[in-house]
Amino acid sequence: xxxxxxxxxxxxxxxxxxxxxxxxxxxxxxxxxxxxxxxxxxxxxxxxxxxxxxxxxxxxxxxxxxxxxxxxxxxxxxxxxxxxxxxxxxxxxxxxxxxxxxxxxxxxxxxxxxxxxxxxxxxxxxxxxxxxxxxxxxxxxxxxxxxxxxxxxxxxxxxxxxxxxxxxxxxxxxxxxxxxxxxxxxxxxxxxxxxxxxxxxxxxxxxxxxxxxxxxxxxxxxxxxxxxxxxxxxxxxxxxxxxxxxxxxxxxxxxxxxxxxxxxxxxxxxxxxxxxxxxxxxxxxxxxxxxxxxxxxxxxxxxxxxxxxxxxxxxxxx
Amino acid sequence: xxxxxxxxxxxxxxxxxxxxxxxxxxxxxxxxxxxxxxxxxxxxxxxxxxxxxxxxxxxxxxxxxxxxxxxxxxxxxxxxxxxxxxxxxxxxxxxxxxxxxxxxxxxxxxxxxxxxxxxxxxxxxxxxxxxxxxxxxxxxxxxxxxxxxxxxxxxxxxxxxxxxxxxxxxxxxxxxxxxxxxxxxxxxxxxxxxxxxxxxxxxxxxxxxxxxxxxxxxxxxxxxxxxxxxxxxxxxxxxxxxxxxxxxxxxxxxxxxxxxxxxxxxxxxxxxxxxxxxxxxxxxxxxxxxxxxxxxx
Numbered sequence: 001x002x003x004x005x006x007x008x009x010x011x012x013x014x015x016x017x018x019x020x021x022x023x024x025x026x027x028x029x030x031x032x033x034x035x036x037x038x039x040x041x042x043x044x045x046x047x048x049x050x051x052x053x054x055x056x057x058x059x060x061x062x063x064x065x066x067x068x069x070x071x072x073x074x075x076x077x078x079x080x081x082x083x084x085x086x087x088x089x090x091x092x093x094x095x096x097x098x099x100x101x102x103x104x105x106x107x108x109x110x111x112x113x114x115x116x117x118x119x120x121x122x123x124x125x126x127x128x129x130x131x132x133x134x135x136x137x138x139x140x141x142x143x144x145x146x147x148x149x150x151x152x153x154x155x156x157x158x159x160x161x162x163x164x165x166x167x168x169x170x171x172x173x174x175x176x177x178x179x180x181x182x183x184x185x186x187x188x189x190x191x192x193x194x195x196x197x198x199x200x201x202x203x204x205x206x207x208x209x210x211x212x213x214x215x216x217x218x219x220x221x222x223x224x225x226x227x228x229x230x231x232x233x234x235x236x237x238x239x240x241x242x243x244x245x246x247x248x249x250x251x252x253x254x255x256x257x258x259x260x261x262x263x264x265x266x267x268x269x270x271x272x273x274x275x276x277x278x279x280x281x282x283x284x285x286x287x288x289x290x291x292x293x294x295x296x297x298x299x300x301x302x303x304x305x306x307x308x309x310x311x312x313x314x315x316x317x318x
Numbered sequence: 319x320x321x322x323x324x325x326x327x328x329x330x331x332x333x334x335x336x337x338x339x340x341x342x343x344x345x346x347x348x349x350x351x352x353x354x355x356x357x358x359x360x361x362x363x364x365x366x367x368x369x370x371x372x373x374x375x376x377x378x379x380x381x382x383x384x385x386x387x388x389x390x391x392x393x394x395x396x397x398x399x400x401x402x403x404x405x406x407x408x409x410x411x412x413x414x415x416x417x418x419x420x421x422x423x424x425x426x427x428x429x430x431x432x433x434x435x436x437x438x439x440x441x442x443x444x445x446x447x448x449x450x451x452x453x454x455x456x457x458x459x460x461x462x463x464x465x466x467x468x469x470x471x472x473x474x475x476x477x478x479x480x481x482x483x484x485x486x487x488x489x490x491x492x493x494x495x496x497x498x499x500x501x502x503x504x505x506x507x508x509x510x511x512x513x514x515x516x517x518x519x520x521x522x523x524x525x526x527x528x529x530x531x532x533x534x535x536x537x538x539x540x541x542x543x544x545x546x547x548x549x550x551x552x553x554x555x556x557x558x559x560x561x562x563x564x565x566x567x568x569x570x571x572x573x574x575x576x577x578x579x580x581x582x583x584x585x586x587x588x589x590x591x592x593x594x595x596x597x598x599x600x601x602x603x604x605x606x607x608x609x610x611x612x613x614x615x
Contacts, residue, residue: 049343049344049363050364051341051342051364051365052341052342052343052344052346052363052364052365053342053344053362053363053364053365054344054363088489106489106491106492107489107490107491108399108449108450108490108491108492109450110450110451110452110457111450111452112446112450112500113500113504113507114491114492114497114500114501114504133344133345133380134380134381135380135381135382135383136378136380136382137383140383140385141381141383141406144383144385144404144406144486144488145486147404147488147489148404148486148487148488151487151488151489151490152459152460152463152487154490155449155450155451155457155459155490156450156451156452156454156457156459157452158452159504181484181486184484185381185406185483185484187381201504202501204497204501205501205504205505205508208504208505208508208509208512209508211508211509211512212508212511212512212515214512215511215512215513215514215515215516215519216515218515218516218519219515219516219518219519219522220519221519222516222519222520222522222523223519223522223523223526225523226522226523226524226525226526226527226530227526229526229527229530230526230527230529230530230533233530233531233533233534234530234533234534234537236534237533237534237537237538238537240537240538240541241537241538241540241541242541244538244541244542244544244545245541245544245545245548247545248544248545248546248548248549249548251548251549251552252548252549252551252552253552255549255552255553255555255556256552256555256556256559258556259555259556259557259559259560260559262560262563263559263560263562263563263564264563266563266564266566266571266574267563267566269570269574270563270566270567270570270571273567273570281570281573284573284574284577285573285577286598288577288580288581289598291581292580292581292584293584293590295584295585295586296584296585296586296588296589296590297586297587297588297589297590298589298590298592299589299590299591299592300591300592300593300594300599301591301592301593301594302593302594
């Protein structure tokens, strides 16, 4: 101030200097006040703390005029972004294919088997204020909570269920329990999904597990083959049965027709018999003898020599 | 000179005024100390005032995670388990915390001791079934964790001013030397299961094949029965038809049938002794019969 007054007595420069000083201060003040103006982008919400105290309203996308730097603290959050954390798995190696860390993923199941379990948790900010204020590292909290409920669920489930049928149930239970824990801590996140990844038996016993799978397939194959046998055999048997029936019907028809024919033949012959019984009967007998005798061995014996016949003669002829 | 003094006084006043202002963040407690002696604890966020010569110590009141390395514990039946634990805690009594603990690192050191002793005690009172079991009535993991949390919370809250919010087990595993025997058992179990599956497959296949064979036999037997009935009915009809016809002249039928039987019975192996005075050969022995001329008639 004194420096501004002293040169005033000599020349008209000083007021200019003073004005410049004033304008610099004014500009600085303006610039400082301008730090209170901020805007929130489309995908963001912002939590504002004034003198450290959080303001009730969370800022949605818009332009705002607040108090300048040092008084207002604006924390911007991407509230729609889906965040991910890996439990027992490192998500950073993603392009190379995730590897579960065998050291930390090994877990004891309810039937005291060791199994590798890893999960990926997806979550979103539910309550921006709680998200900002409740804890420093939300991701670590989500990861730890999910790991704890995963360990708890797996420790009560047999290994085969973990590997197969219970996977969906485990996912849902882990999601519900983790959400409950996070809610009880009030960290303001909403779990979207928990997906089990890399659930597998440890390297040391993987072969034995594969053999069980193979055995299960063998069982199915044996059953399928037997069913195949059955489905081939039954139609074949029905076909055979049908053939037997048809043959029987054919035979029945034959028997009936033949009997009809033979009966009719007899009836007609018998009808002619009364006209000349003696001759007809004699003719029939002679015809029969004519047919029969040519093929039989015949020995004619004189009726008077009948008693002296040596039957050995006949047998010698054979 | 007067101005110089004025500036000094103004600057000092501004400094003093600045030092009376105290912003308390939502995430912290502030303890106001007067030359090291605590005079006030500010829990409410926002603007506060203090005397210029008082100073402020800020203490994080947010939830903290303490995640120590996993460690081995013994159950009541002296079985080893590896437990990986994590603790959620926060400062509840800032003054007690400041006086007895000081920092987060100090808090973790103290929590470490508390949690280890409590966890070792609780695990040591329980069998392994309480930690891992497929039967829900034996499985007391939640109860174990709840008990540990409660006891840790009790011990940490008093002098340390720490609120233990949650103690959880992140991982339950087995230490190295036990793993090998577990793997051996797992392999044995697996091979038993594999054998069982294969045997079941065989069993099921045999049952199905036997059932198929049975059905085949039944179907064929039914067909045979049906066929025999059909034949029987036809035979019965034939008997009726023959009987109706033969009834007309049984003697003639007998003759015809006998002659037919001769044709079938007498084959090339038959030897017939014909008496020379038989009807057939009578012309050989007796000569021609007297032929009656039509005139003699």
